Amino acid sequence: MCRWLAYSGTPILLEELLYKPEHSLIDQSMHARLGVGTTNGDGFGVGWYTPNGAAEPTLFRGTGPAWGDENLRELAHSVRSGLFLAHIRASTGTPVQQTNCHPFRHGRWLWLHNGRIREYSKLKRTLAMSVDPELYPDIRGSTDSELMFYLALTYGLETDPVSAVEHMVGLIEEAGRRHGIENPVQMTVAMTDGERLWAFRYSTEHNSRSLYCSTAVDTLRTMYPDNPVLQQVSDETRIVVSEPLGGLVGAWQPVAESSYELVKPGVGVVGPFQPAPC
Incomplete structure (x- = not known):
């Protein structure tokens, strides 16, 4: 599985x-601790928003291991952003190619x-036939994620x-039942529109992959003056991760099973996630 x-x-x-963190995302590409496997070397990607009002976020994706990509290191040393997603991939069966690397953009x-x-x-x-015909031509890769x-x-x-997202998962679970497939969905997901950030943790068997959110910054300042x-960083700063980036005690809180978190300026929302019938 992947890390993000x-x-x-x-x-x-x-x-x-x-x-920079002791257990950074690049370190996790070689030494993941909470994933199914320890190595995530089947490509990587970063998507970020710039403060200049660009219509779309920028993507940088590669098919090699993140730990050996010098272009990624150079980019990370010079690009500054207040909202970005990053992903290191371990393929579950689809080809290692740039169009299959996360994040995906629309x-x-x-x-x-x-x-x-x-x-x-x-x-x-079955699932592809349910995609809006006007959207379908925009699918570029072959992954279940896209x-x-x-x-x-x-x-x-x-x-x-x-x-x-609840209707999307409901559709997949219904298709799985029709095909006799048990527990078809396993997911942690992050998505953003450039202003708000959502994170989801859900699996059909209710035994989802790990997901953590950083503790409120004002609380951490009190703990570590x-x-x-x-x-x-501002009080509104939050990080959501597949696994903690370091061992700072109290810095990371697990995201609850079958739930979502919304992060946006001035407010944070936590709610239950329940697949919806389609």
Whole structure:
């Protein structure tokens, strides 16, 4: 399975999370601790928003291991953003190619996923036929993750994000039942429109992959008054990760099973996630 992170808050250099922490995302590409496997070397990607009002986020994706990509290191050393997603991939069966690397982009939206649709090859045609015909030509790769994104777009992601993801998962579970596939959905997902960030943790068997959200910055400042990094970021800064980036006690809180979290300026929302019938 894959590892990922999502950041929202005070603009920082990408390297502050990709490379500098003791258990950074690049370290996790070689030494993941909470994933199914320890190595995530089947490509990588970063998507970020710039403060200049660009119509779309920028993507940088590669098919090699993240730990050996010098272009990624150079980019992370020079790009600063207040909202970005990053992903390191361990393929669950689809080819290692750039169009299969996360994040995926549609307009202002970015999407990434860890997990799988069980027996995807048996469900792929059924699910693909449910994608809005006007959206279908925009699918560029062959992963279950990208198809999940376009199904959510079909169900109204841009107007009601949580409902759209619930209907997307409901469709997959119903298709799985029709094909005799048990526990078809395993997912942690991050998505953003450039202003708000959503994170989802769900699996049909209710035994989902790990997901954590950083503790409120003001709480951490009280716990660690001498930590310089905590003095530099705003109270609204949050990081969502597949696994913690370091061992700072109390810095990471597990995201509850079958739930979602919404991060946006001035407010944070936690709610239950329940697949909806289609």
